[in-house]
Amino acid sequence: MTRVRSGLILALVMASAAVVFASGNITINAIPTEGRVKLSFNARDCWNLATRQFLSAGTLVIFDYDVELRRPGSAPWLGLFDSVLARTAVSTTAKFDTLVRKYSVSRMRSGSVFASDTFKQEAEVKDWLTTFASIELEPTAPLEPNAEYYVYVVLTIRPKKSTPSLFSILPFGREECYGRQSFTYIAR
C-alpha cells in the first residue's frame, strides 16, 4: 500500500514538473531549418509592476535572456541531464529619461549593442524589452532527423525589487521567467 502511494506521489510530482517545463511564461516560436533553429519569443507575461516602477524611476532595466537548444536526456522531466546543443545570450535594456520623458532602449548580444532606439510610449518599450525575433541557433552537432529537441529560454530581469533568499544563490533558484518549445526536427 505504501509502495503504491509512494509511486502515485512520484508520478504526480513528475507530471507536474513536466507540465511546468512544458508551459512557462515565455512564448517561443522555434523553426528548425537547414540544420539551424530560428526562433522568436516574447516575454510579455514577465512584464510586471516592478519593471514599470524601475523604468518610471529612471533606473536602467535589463532583460537578460539565456537561449538554449537542448535535446532531452534520460530524465526529460527534470531537464538536468539534457544535452545543450547551442546557446546564446541576448539582452535588452531600457532607461527612462525623467527629464525629457523619453525611453532609451538597446539590444545586445554577447555584450555588444547591435540596436538602439528611443521611445516615448511605455508600450513600445514593453515590446522592445520582451520581444525578440530572428534569433538563430546553430547547434554544435547536426540535428538528427525525427529527433525531439526543445528550445529553452530563461529571462532574468534586473534589478529586482525583492530581497533574494538564500536559496536564490543556488543555480536552480534563480529562474523567474522561462519558456520551452519542443519540436521534432524533420529534415527536408
Add this chain to the structure above:
Amino acid sequence: MFRTSATDAPQAAPAPRRRLLDNPRIVTLIVLLLAAVMGGLFWLSGRSADIETRVLTDVVLYALLSLNMALIIALVFVLARNLVKLWVEQRQAAPFSRFRAKLVGALLAMSIVPAVLVLFSGSEILRNSAARWFSEPVDTLLKGAKDIASQYYTEQSAVLGLRADRLARTVPPAAVTGADEAALNSVLKDELFTMIDGTIEMYRAVPGSAGATDAALVTASESPTLSGESVRASADRLASRSIATGKPETAEEGLDNNGVLLRAVAPILGPDRRPIGAVVVSRHLGPEFDREATRASQAFEKYKGMELLKEPILGSYLSIFLTATLLILIAATWLGLYLAKRITRPVQQLAEGARAIGAGRLDVRLEAETGDELGSLVEAFNMMAAELQTNRAKLDQSRVDLERKNAEVDGRRRYIETVLERVATGVISLDASGRISTMNGAAQRLLGVDAGSLGQPARAVLEREDLRPLLPLVDAVEARTGRAVVQEVSLVREGRETNLATAATVLGGDGSEGAVMVLDDVTPLIRAQRVAAWRDVARRLAHEIKNPLTPIQLSAERLRRHFAAAPAPTQSLVGECTDAIIAEVESLKGLVDEFAQFARLRGPRMMPADLNALVDESLKLYAGVLQQGTLRIERQLASALPPVRLDSEQIRQVIINLVDNAMEALGGPNAATRPNGERPLIVVLTLHDVRNSLVRLVISDNGPGVPESDRDKLFMPYYSTKGRGSGLGLAIVRRIVVEHGGGIEVSGAQPTGTTFTVELPAA
C-alpha cells in the same frame, strides 16, 4: 593525550596526532583571517553608500548571501559535530563528559544568546532606520525639482514646436522652393527678436539619391553662444526626416559640457500640401541650467531607484550584519568549545593517566599544555608517576632478587631432598605438634610406610606393632629435653630383623621448630660384625679343636692296635669305639677345615673374564651327573655380555655352591617331578644391566623354596636348612661376592623355588 617515557620504548604507545588547533600559528592565522573578514565587512559597510546600487544589490548581496550560507553551514557543522561528540561521550560515560557538556553549554549560551539578541535587535533597528530613509518631504521635494526641470524642458520643446509650426505656415512657399534667402532672412530676423539664445534653419526639399527627398539648407541664423556649424548635422537629419514624413518633431541634443540643444522641426507644405521644406527651431539651454536640471533628475532617479531597491539594499546591510554576527558566533562558539576543551582536557588526561597507572602502566606521562595551575597539576602527576615507576622498578628488582634467592633456596632444598632421598639413612622431620612433615624414601623403606603417613602424628604411625621399638624416640621428642636421643633398635617385620641406629633431635632447643629422627640401617654392619665374630670363632675353633684331634685320632688308633690281640668281645668293643672316635675326629677335621677355609679365605685375584664362559665351564661339571637324571639345568646367557673383573676360581666356587644348593633343594639329579607337575629345573642366566653397569648372574630352581623369614639367615655362618654340613657354604659365597664388589640376594621363585641373584660390577 598522554605519552610514555622514552626509556620504556617497547611499551610506548604511538604518539597521538597533534590537533590542528593546538598549533599556535594556525590559531593566529585563523584569528587574523577572522579579523580580516570582520575588517572587510566594516570597510564594506562604511563604503556601502559609495557603491553603486546595482553592484550592491546584484553583486555584494549575492556574495554576502553565499558567504552567509557558507558560514551557517560551518556554524551548524561546528555545533553539530561538537554536540554529537558530547552526546557520544556522555553515552559512553567518558570521564568528565557531563562536566564538559555543562561547560560547553554554558559557554555556548554565553556566546549564542547575546549574539542572537544583538542580531534580532540590530535587524529591527536597521529596518526601522530604513523606513526613515525615504520620507514623504524628500520624495516631494525631489519629485518637484525633477518635475520643474522636466516641465521646463517640455514647455520649451512645445514652444519651439509651436514656433516652428508658425514659421512653417508663415514662410512663403515660393521663397522656399526658390531658395530666396533674402525673403527668408527677413522672416527669420523678426522671429529671432522673440527668441533667447536660439537658432533657426530653413531647408528646402531637394531630390535625393534613389528617388528620396533630401533637405538642403537655405538659410540659418547663428546663436551667440553656439556655433551653428557644430550642430548642423543634427538639424539636417531632423529636416530631412520631417520633409520625408511631413510631420513635426522635437528633439534634444546634449552638447558636451555646453548644455543641451532643444530642437523642433515643422514641415513647410506647398500648395499641394506636400512638404517642400522644413523649419528647424533650436533653443540652447546653457550648461548651468542643464547641469542643475540633470542633477535634479538624477537625484530623483537615484532616490526613486533606491526606494524601489529598498528591500535589496536593506538586505545587503542585513547581510553584512548577519555576516558579522555569524562570524562572531562562529568565533565565539569555536572559542567556547576550545576553552571547554582546554579546561577539561588536562583533567580528562589526568583521569585517563590515573586509570592507566591503576592498570599498571607506570610509564605514562602527561604533556603539560599550559603553565598554569593545571600545568602544575600535570607536572605533579608526572612526578608521582615517575616516583611510582622508580619504586616499582625497585620492587621489581627486589622481587627478582627474592625470586632468585628463592630459586636458590628451592634448589638447595631440592638438592637436600634429593640427597636425603638418595641416602640410605632414613630421615623423618616432625613439626612442633609431632606430626610427620617429611620422610625420605629410605625412612619409608626402613619403616615400611608410604607417603600417606605424612601429616599424621608420628606416634600414631609408630604405634604399629613392628615399629613400636621406635616409640621411645617419640617420647624423647615429646619430652623436649633438648638433648639428642641415640639408641639402637631392632625391628622384626615378616620374620626379618632390621637393626636400626636411631637418633632423635629436637629443633629449636625447645622443640618449637619440631624434631628430626634419623634412622640408619646397621643390619649389614651387624651382619659383618657377626661374620667377623664367626671368622674369629672359626679360627679359634680351627686352632683349638684341630690341635687335639690328631692326638685323639692317634690315641684311638693306638688303642685299636693295642687291643688287636684282646678277646674278641673286647676287641669288638674297642674296635667300635675307636672307629667311632676316628670317624668323629675325621668329621671334626672336615668341619675344622671348612672353618679354617672360611676364616682364611684369601682375597680375590681379579682379572677381566667372560662370565658366560665361566658359567659354561662350571656347568660342564654337571653334564655327567645329569645325563641319566631327571633334573635339568637350563642356561639363558645374555649375548654381548661385557667382561667382568673377577677371580675365576672363586666365582666358579660361587656358581658350583649355588647350583649344588639348588640340586640339593630339588632332591638331587634324580629328583622327582614337582608337585605341580613341573620337571625339576635349574635355570642359570646372565643379564647385563647397562644403566647400573652391572652384570647379573641368576640361579633359580623350582624346588620347595626357602621361607621368607629364613632367607636373611641363609648367608649366616653355621646356618643350614639341610640339617648337615657346616652351614658355611652360602656365607663363603656371600663373602666372595662381596669381596668382588658385588652383592647377592635371595628371593622366592614363581610359582615355587628359590632364586639367587649375584650382581657383579662390569669391567
